Amino acid sequence: xxxxxxWGAGLLKPSETLSLTCAVYGGSFSGYSWSWIRxxxxxxxxxxGDINHSGGxxxxxxxxxxxxxxxxxxxxxxxxxxxxxxxADTAVYxxxxxxREAVTGLPYYFDYWGQGILVTVSS
Amino acid sequence: QSVLTQPSSxxxxxxxxxxxxxxxxxxNIGAGYDVHWYQQLPGTAPxxxxxGNSNRPSGVPDRFSGSKSGTSASLAITGxxxxxxxxxxxxxxxxxxxxxVFGGGTKLTVL
Numbered sequence: 001x002x003x004x005x006x007w008g009a010g011l012l013k014p015s016e017t018l019s020l021t022c023a024v025y026g027g028s029f030s031g032y033s034w035s036w037i038r039x040x041x042x043x044x045x046x047x048x049g050d051i052n053h054s055g056g057x058x059x060x061x062x063x064x065x066x067x068x069x070x071x072x073x074x075x076x077x078x079x080x081x082x083x084x085x086x087x088a089d090t091a092v093y094x095x096x097x098x099x100r101e102a103v104t105g106l107p108y109y110f111d112y113w114g115q116g117i118l119v120t121v122s123s
Numbered sequence: 124q125s126v127l128t129q130p131s132s133x134x135x136x137x138x139x140x141x142x143x144x145x146x147x148x149x150x151n152i153g154a155g156y157d158v159h160w161y162q163q164l165p166g167t168a169p170x171x172x173x174x175g176n177s178n179r180p181s182g183v184p185d186r187f188s189g190s191k192s193g194t195s196a197s198l199a200i201t202g203x204x205x206x207x208x209x210x211x212x213x214x215x216x217x218x219x220x221x222x223x224v225f226g227g228g229t230k231l232t233v234l
Contacts, residue, residue: 035223044125045161045169045212047223060222094168101157106216107223109159111180113168 002027004114006095008080012121018082022095022114029053029076033098035110036069036080038091046091050098050107051078058107085121092116126151127213127226134232135203143229145196145213151224153194156216160189160198163210163228172211173198200231208233 008020022034036048049059051069059067063082071078082089096110128146135141145158152158157176161169171180173189176196188199196215200207213226 044227045214045225047225061220099174101216106156108157108216109171109174109214110161110169111171111174113170116168 002097002112004095004097004112006093006114006117008093008117008119010117010119012085012119014086014121014123015084016121018085018089018093018119018121019079020093020095020117020119021077021079024076024078024097027097027112030073033100033107034071034078035096035098035107037094037096037110039094039116040088040091047107048080048082048093052100087121090119090121092118125227126217126220126224127215129211129213129226129229131227132230132232134234135200136234137203137205139203140199140201141203141231142200143198143211143213143231145198145226147194147196147215147217147224149194150219151194151215151217152191152196154218156218158189158191158196159214160187161212161214163212165209169212203233205233207231 003025006022030053033052035050051071066083068081094116095114097112099108101108160173162172163169176191177189210228217224
């Protein structure tokens, strides 16, 4: 059974850098892509970006200038950094296993999710 | 404003059938990209409910079904149960945005 466990700082000040890590237990790490998704309070889901088995990344265009996703295949972990945070970045952040569409290679769906971490940005 | 449009809420009595719509455009659902559905129980992470428009992952009851036509998709829940009370989200891909897109979510209330 695949399990994702995530951790990181839950309280940040404006302009600081958000840093979260997600560990994958069970299943193949190298055979999948891995995503970060967030949910602002009372709102819907927003895809932040992903990293594939080769270390290649894709980011949401609206966040691209501030986001870095990296991976450590030796530890079966991947991480998210979001710089220059503001109150608008307050959200629950989820890591998720991403299945890619077989023909196009584009992100398809997310079948396993981490427990989520509430990150609050406040002065 | 979400790229995919869902009703904010739906409701039904136990045992009834409800449907949740997900309306997109020619750059996402209408372009042929598949639709996936997630169930989010209060205080928990989303759970994959339907993938590839109409496929159920192992363990998801057959009371849940999905369909897609044109620029829209639908999630149907039959034999409504109290435990189905949750938020439901549709998801697809948008070629104009080069981005994964979600609906705004629909809150299902079991009366």
